[in-house]
Amino acid sequence: MNSIVLNIALPLLVAFLLPLIHASSRIAARITGPLVLMVMMWSAVIVFKALEYPVSIALGGFLPPVGVSFHLDQLALLMATIIPLLMLLLWPYQYEQNLREQTVLLLLAAASSGLALSGDLFNIYVFYELISVASFGLAAANRQASSFAAAFRYLLISGLGTVLALTGIALIYTQTGTLNLAQLGLLSSRLDNPLGLSAFALILLGIGVKAEIFPLNGWVAEVYSTASTRTSALLAGLVSKLAVLAIVRILVVAYDDSEAGLMLLVFGVLGIIWGEFSAWRAQDLKRMFAYSSIGQLGMILLAFSIPGEAGMFAGIAMMLHHLVVKPALFLLTEKWNHGTDSLRGAARLSPLAAALFVLFALSLIGVPPLPGFWAKMLLMSGLVGMDTSVYYIALAVLMIATVVEAQYLIRIAVTLYSASDRSSELRLASNTGVMSLFAVVLLSALLTLTPLGSKLYHIAAESSNRALYIRTTFNVNPTPVLEHKNATQEASL
Amino acid sequence: MIWLVALMVFIMLLAAVSMLLVESQVSAVALSAAVSLALSILFVILQAPDVAMTEAVVGSGLSAIILALTLNRIHRFKQTTTAETENDA
Amino acid sequence: MNPIEMNPVALQWLLYFGAMGLIVIGIAGVVLHQNIFRMVLALAIAEAGGNLLLVIAGFRFGAVAPILQDDALQTLNTSNMVDPVPQAMVLTSIVIGVGIQALALALIIRIHQRYGTLNMREVHACMMVDINKSAAVDDLLSAQQPRGRRPLPSPPESTAKRANNE
Amino acid sequence: MNFLDGLLILSLLSVIVTGFAQKLRSAGWLSSVLLGLQCLLLMGMAGLAYGSPAVSSSFSVSVLGQPLHWQFNALSWFFALITLASALASSVYAAGAWGEDYRLQGGNPGLLQFALNLNVFAMLLLLASGDLLSLFVGWELVSWASLLMMVLAGGAAGRFGLRYIVYATAGAMAVMTGLVMIFQLTGSFQFADFAAIAPSLSNAQVVTFTLLFVFGFGVKMGLLPFHLWQADAYAETPGPGAAFLGAISSRMGLFAMLILVIQLIGLGRLINIEVPYSFFSLRDVLMWVAAFTIIFPTFTAMRQNDARLLLAWHGIGQGGYMLMGLLMVNPLGSAGGLMHVFNYASYQAVLFLVVTAVIYRTRTADLNQLGGLVTRMPLSFLMMLICIIGLAGIPPMNGFVSKWLIYRSLIVEGMPLLFVASVVGTLGTILSVYKLIHNTFLGQLRLEHEQIREVPWSMMIPMLILSAVVFITGFLPGIVLDWVASAQAALGIPVLEHTLGGVESPSGNLDMIWICSVLFGGFAVGALVFYSGNKSRRVHQLDNYAGGHFLTADDRYHYSNNFYAGLMHHIGHWYRGTFQWLESSLGSAISLLSAATQMLFNSFHPALFLLLAATLSLLFFAG
Amino acid sequence: MRNLTALLFSGGLAFLLMVIAWQFTLGDAPMLIGAAILDNAVKEVGAANLVTSVVLGYRGIDTLGEIAILFTAATATSMVLGSFAMTDEASETEQREDGSILGSSVRLFFPLLLTLGLYIIVHGHLTPGGGFQGGVILAGAFFLPLLAIPGRSINHGGIALVEGFSGAAFILIGLTALFSGQAFLQPLFEHGVIGHLFSAGSLPLLYIAVGLKVGAELSGLLANLAGISSHAAEAEK
Structure with missing residues (x-):
């Protein structure tokens, strides 16, 4: 079970050594990146299979509350497998081998796996910072003036976020004296006062910068439209989800039954409104998908703000669906990055790309047979299940946002398929290969909907179970039998 | 002892505020080094020698050098000590 | 230098005011300034404020630094010591702060070299022009653009006359 | 493997086959054969229409723990019959000469056939839905398939299709919210569970459900506030496609509303919910929405100069009759509403096909550029005559029966104001329909239309068959009333006692056979007098004189431009386009x-x- | 207007933060894990400087993350400033003549700084300071001659070598602990006598690796920022 740490140590090791490998032989440097990602995926899958109940690993051999602990439950391992998989798909294969960009990508892979697995508050903060610095590097990677400016503005907002997160952690430490999430869970009675909630608010804002929370997402459109399409696909698809996951884990374990979830709801709803309505006016595909990713993340935040299993289940479903659809859409903008009206008649030139766009658009809107519909239905049943007026307002906003989203996505589809006179310079979207891979994943999810649904429900039930989380951490050597000793025994620690 | 803490805090805040208000870039960099120096002394008083040392070396040392280098690259400020000509602030 | 007993409330008020003051001055500095170089400076101040807050969290009156020196080496008593964990955390966060600052300054050099200005408003304007050019899209909100489909009506005689003799 | 499975599989198969066979020249005939086979399979299930129990399909999928299953009952059979009949007619129409002409003008008839089959499959899926989830899945498929049909023509159709999608998604979201609320209340999507808890719902819940579902499905039906998209979208759809969509596509909304509002929630609950500060009950509110849906679009139709737009506006208007009929408790009204669905589908399809035929020959649908085509296209004139009589609701045709039923039940239920509103609606229908036939077929033939001949037989046969249906079901309404009665039974509302000739019920009886025979008697006498005397001699239209002047070809004696100028002078200022x-x-x-x-x-x-x-x-x- | 709202809200933020801070009482740190570490740090890790035992022992993964952040920052800076060396700018200012005072004093300082840096790194587990602080001083030591003696260029290849190997060393020490059955980054070898140079097991080795890596990285970073072109830079172009 300890071998999962390889998912962090190995990419870091190779990233440190890559300049030397590059100096010795170019070919070796070219293949080490994908090789490492495959090893990471392989090791994550092994541990995922061997895991029936959550396990907590003590790093450095020191038991959790004192040392840093990794919490391996199915959700964390699911993300740990998805990270290398998606990075393999979005690895800059055919670009001229920019050594430094590859090192930064490997560091991003290590940091993302760390963030997904970590069970310690300050450790989450360090891995989050590592992801941030790596994404600044990636945002500035394609060396145009506008990407430097966008990267700088992104760095500034993220830096302020870091300060807020640091103050939040300081407040929590002054109150409870511990950094381990499980112990914070045990001491959550101390955090349940306004002081604890304001600490959570600061951490939410700190980590929220990357989770594209409403007031802090000024950078999204700039970075995604200046960075290379693969980077923006990676940032929009993977990294923002991890930030949301970190917030949700803190929320579930340390702030379970308090109205911290309400704050998530408010940010989610505002995010939806801001994202979808700006996307309605966007003129080029990249910015439209950037704003739509803000809207979608608002929906994911909304889903996670619902307490209990229903919220977690809807959140994970929405998250995975967006993780498949958004990178594919961004890959589309590699060739179609001019204004939407210049796309007129593009379907005739590249029919596969246009058909894929329509498929992804329909799934994003939530048209029945496609998985997007089932995810949105889970979210809606979660919202209706709460049966309080705030959640009904959120439901109404969600509905209006979906209508606006349908309008601007189908507007693009109609332009694609409308007749056009000058259709010479629109070259075929060459990389429909990777996109069709995403389409295959989407359709396979459609076919295996019921088993996938039950698996996700199991994951959601396990990860939203706070007592199980606390029991796992403080029984570092979990007894083979699933039901652990009762929680009182742990309270003695 | 309390007056030492008070002095350091006062210097720190004064330097921070004046850093924002002062015109010339170079003096702003100097003030930021001063803030980090006062802070490291505070850390010493707070019984955190490790942190004080890091703050001194990194805060007033390294970051001051980096800031000065950037200013050098940006403004190509002359060796002569004439006042800042570019009103780029 | 073991600290003599001084009235704790004044010390608490001073230290927390210092920490919170630094954070707020830092954030206000970033928000208020137009010059991007000054923003990075203010960010460094905010980071320093956060670090001070962390160290204060671990401070205990009458405690000694968490390092075993000369006589303590023999007695190995570590009871009367300050909490080492926040100090470890601050070590990391200071270096993070410097890492971000270095990257920010590199970007500033590049921006200055390409756009020739350090004013955030101009940098933003140039960036938006570049983004619109690369996306071959004319920005709806820019002044030159006529609102909606109808081109702007030509200004009446009086303003036209005044405009060209301004 | 019963008939229902066969039908669904065949329909899916035909979608795939026409999908791949788009480029084939004979794609049209292939799809017509497939649709014909589907009709035969439907006939195989005809027992449903005569009281046999519901046929449930052996397929059943369970998604996320919720079972989806499909079944056919009399109501779905009745709607499926209309769908397949109008689909077959449009497919045959498009397969023939019209298809060739459409291809020459740059269209893709194969794609039109594919879209037609896709719509049919989606509608069959919706009609066969066995629980709320499959209902919604079918519903979304129908609304997206009709989008595909609408935007085939490209250009302006794209814009109207986009506008339709905004309405359709808003409606779909409302319906989805309603379904999810039901799921929260009952824990499952089955009809039975919702029907079980329906009586125990609080008034507020009933109002929210009704509003959600009426808004959700009303958007597709084109109820008043949401009707703007339908006319333009259907007018832009290529000829036979418009006939199919006009005939049945917006009635899918009615079908879904029937199941949810009438069958599950029940009319009783709607009636005894009082709207505060007014003497209206919730049902009355809906009735008045239906009434205004009859009046406003019909009078807008009157001002249209494009024949397709005129007919499309009528589509919205007639939808109001159906809803008004079905919202009534006594069997007369609901039977009238259901029958009106059938009647309207039959003559609307023909009218659209005739207008397409006129466009096929004269290349224009502008009523101010046409005139006097009766001499060149007599058969088309006859069919348009039959169908506008049906549309206006005049005796020999089936339209009269359903309108009579609705009017009769309005009187029986004591709603005189609504009766007046619907009669005003009918007045509007008659005026606009007369404008249609007068401006196209009557009056003076234009020079450029001298050489026009009748449309080829491949387009004529479907029109002939459908107008024959209009006449026969008008003459013997009992045929349709049997199906309507079994549909009423499937809906669980009181069934109308009826005979072959018409209605024999305590609240009113009607015998169409007797009425039609008297009418034909009168015609026969008139024809006898006309042909026996027969002093007349056929002359060319211009071979006479009026007021001492000889008629010349180049001046217009035919008043068709801005046909209702006088009337508009009086009521024109009411058209504010609110x-x-x-x-x-x-x-x-x-x-x-x-x-x-x-x-x-x-x-x-x-x-x-x-x-x-x-x-x-x-x-x-x-x- | 914008500045007014900014001032208003930052005042509000200051007030709120003070309200929050006022609810704490200075000095009574909850000491939950702090006390646990203070009690058994000497036994478990054996380093005299308890902060080092926390930095490298209990929270070793944080330090690994920390080095990775510095490495990413350095790589990103070289990516951003890579091909934009100072040489194209230096042309318009006259070549600075070789200031003899500066040059000679730098030659004097270099060894002193070097020993100071190494001392701090090596005694990381005994006295305050350690890998980071020593590394920065080393970077300063390497960077000073570049500033003082114009025309002196830095050899990036060597720096990359040191950087790569020291980073790899840190992780490999951690991995050997993992492969020898213990957890990742578990302190190895016996603790020896506390207070002596060779005590606290593998901690000194870790800190030396950290020191060298930070030193190499930061000198490369400073060279990049100063725009001093290097041999390796030409090679790569």
Whole structure:
């Protein structure tokens, strides 16, 4: 079970050594990146299979509350497998081998796996910072003036976020004296006062910068439209989800039954409104998908703000669906990055790309047979299940946002398929290969909907179970039998 | 002892505020080094020698050098000590 | 230098005011300034404020630094010591702060070299022009653009006359 | 493997086959054969229409723990019959000469056939839905398939299709919210569970459900506030496609509303819910919405100069009759509503096909450019005559029977004001329909239409068959009333006692056979007098004189331009286009809001928003 | 207007933060894990400087993350400033003549700084300071001659070598602990006598690796920022 740490140590090791490998032989440097990602995926899958109940690993051999602990439950391992998989798909294969960009990508892979697995508050903060610095590097990677400016503005907002997160952690430490999430869970009675909630608010804002929370997402459109399409696909698809996951884990374990979830709801709803309505006016595909990713993340935040299993289940479903659809859409903008009206008649030139766009658009809107519909239905049943007026307002906003989203996505589809006179310079979207891979994943999810649904429900039930989380951490050597000793025994620690 | 803490805090805040208000870039960099120096002394008083040392070396040392280098690259400020000509602030 | 007993409330008020003051001055500095170089400076101040807050969290009156020196080496008593964990955390966060600052300054050099200005408003304007050019899209909100489909009506005689003799 | 499975599989198969066979020249005939086979399979299940129990399909999928299953009952059989009949007619029509002509003009008839089959499959899936989830899945497929049909023509059709999608998604979201609320209440999507708890619902819940479902399905039916999209979208759809969509596509909304509002929630609950501060009950509100849906579009139709738009506006108007009929308790009204679905589908399809035939020959649908085609296209004239008589609701045709039933039940249920409103609606229908036939077929033939011949037989046969259906079911309404009665039984509402000739019920009886025979007797006498005397001699239209002047070909004696100028002079000022204004103001509100949101993203220094967020959230918590 | 709202809200933020801070009482740190570490740090890790035992022992993964952040920052800076060396700018200012005072004093300082840096790194587990602080001083030591003696260029290849190997060393020490059955980054070898140079097991080795890596990285970073072109830079172009 300890071998999962390889998912962090190995990419870091190779990233440190890559300049030397590059100096010795170019070919070796070219293949080490994908090789490492495959090893990471392989090791994550092994541990995922061997895991029936959550396990907590003590790093450095020191038991959790004192040392840093990794919490391996199915959700964390699911993300740990998805990270290398998606990075393999979005690895800059055919670009001229920019050594430094590859090192930064490997560091991003290590940091993302760390963030997904970590069970310690300050450790989450360090891995989050590592992801941030790596994404600044990636945002500035394609060396145009506008990407430097966008990267700088992104760095500034993220830096302020870091300060807020640091103050939040300081407040929590002054109150409870511990950094381990499980112990914070045990001491959550101390955090349940306004002081604890304001600490959570600061951490939410700190980590929220990357989770594209409403007031802090000024950078999204700039970075995604200046960075290379693969980077923006990676940032929009993977990294923002991890930030949301970190917030949700803190929320579930340390702030379970308090109205911290309400704050998530408010940010989610505002995010939806801001994202979808700006996307309605966007003129080029990249910015439209950037704003739509803000809207979608608002929906994911909304889903996670619902307490209990229903919220977690809807959140994970929405998250995975967006993780498949958004990178594919961004890959589309590699060739179609001019204004939407210049796309007129593009379907005739590249029919596969246009058909894929329509498929992804329909799934994003939530048209029945496609998985997007089932995810949105889970979210809606979660919202209706709460049966309080705030959640009904959120439901109404969600509905209006979906209508606006349908309008601007189908507007693009109609332009694609409308007749056009000058259709010479629109070259075929060459990389429909990777996109069709995403389409295959989407359709396979459609076919295996019921088993996938039950698996996700199991994951959601396990990860939203706070007592199980606390029991796992403080029984570092979990007894083979699933039901652990009762929680009182742990309270003695 | 309390007056030492008070002095350091006062210097720190004064330097921070004046850093924002002062015109010339170079003096702003100097003030930021001063803030980090006062802070490291505070850390010493707070019984955190490790942190004080890091703050001194990194805060007033390294970051001051980096800031000065950037200013050098940006403004190509002359060796002569004439006042800042570019009103780029 | 073991600290003599001084009235704790004044010390608490001073230290927390210092920490919170630094954070707020830092954030206000970033928000208020137009010059991007000054923003990075203010960010460094905010980071320093956060670090001070962390160290204060671990401070205990009458405690000694968490390092075993000369006589303590023999007695190995570590009871009367300050909490080492926040100090470890601050070590990391200071270096993070410097890492971000270095990257920010590199970007500033590049921006200055390409756009020739350090004013955030101009940098933003140039960036938006570049983004619109690369996306071959004319920005709806820019002044030159006529609102909606109808081109702007030509200004009446009086303003036209005044405009060209301004 | 019963008939239902066969039907669904064949329909899916035909979608795939026509999908791949688009480029084939004979794609049209292939799809017509497939649709014919589907009709035969449907006939195989004809027992449903005569009281046999519901046929349930052996397929059943369970998704996320919720079972989806499909079954056919008399109501779905009745709607499926109309769908397949109008689909077959349009497919045969499009397969023949019209298809060739459409291909020459740059269209893709194969794609039209594929879209037709896709729509049929989606509608069959919706009609066969066995629980709420499969109902919604079918519903979304229908609305997206009809989008494909609408935007085939490209250009302006794309814009109207986009407008339709906004309405359709809004409706779909409302329905989805309703379904999810039901799921929360009952824990499952089955009809039975919802029917079980329906009586125990509180008034507020019933009102929310009804409003959600009426809004959700009403958008597709084109109920009043949401009717703006339908006319333009259907007018832009290529000929036979418009006939199919006009005939049945918007009735899918009625079908779904029947199941949810009438069958599950039940009319009784609607009646005894009082709307505060008014003597209306919820049902009365809906009735008045239906009444206004009859009046406004019909009178808008009167002003249209394009024949297709005129007919499309009528489609919206007639939808009001169906809803009004089905909202009535006594069997007369509901039978009238259901029968009107059948009648309307039959003559609307023919009218659209005739107008397409006119376009096929004269290349224009503008009523001010046509005239006097009766001499060149007599058969088309006859069919349009039969069908406008049906549309206007005049005896020999089936339209009269359903309108009579609805009027009779309005009187029996004691709603005189509604009766007056629907009669005004019928007046509007008659006026606009007369304008249609007068401007196209009557009056003076234009020079450029001298050489026009009748449309080829491949287009004529479907029109002939359908108008024959209009006449026969008008003459012997009992045929349709049997199906309607079994559909009423499937819906669980009181069944209408009827005979072959018409209605024999305590609240009113009608015998169409007797009426028609008397009418034909009168015709026969008139024809006898005309042909026996027969002093007349056929002359060319211009071979006579009026007021001492010889008629010349180049001046127009035929008054068709701006046909109802006089009437418009009086009622013209009422046409303020309030709904257009409403819709455009909503659109500009959204664009204003999105411009405001983009302000945040274009702000030159976003750090200020972080400061605001930090302070406000701390205030919210620490305060 | 914008500045007014900013001032208003930052005042509000200051007030709120003070309200929050006022609810704490200075000095009574909850000491939950702090006390646990203070009690058994000497036994478990054996380093005299308890902060080092926390930095490298209990929270070793944080330090690994920390080095990775510095490495990413350095790589990103070289990516951003890579091909934009100072040489194209230096042309318009006259070549600075070789200031003899500066040059000679730098030659004097270099060894002193070097020993100071190494001392701090090596005694990381005994006295305050350690890998980071020593590394920065080393970077200063390497960077000073570049500033003082114009025309002196830095050899990036060597720096990359040191950087790569020291980073790899840190992780490999951690991995050997993992492969020898213990957890990742578990302190190895016996603790020896506390207070002596060779005590606290593998901690000194870790800190030396950290020191060298930070030193190499930061000198490369400073060279990049100063725009001093290097041999390796030409090679790569």
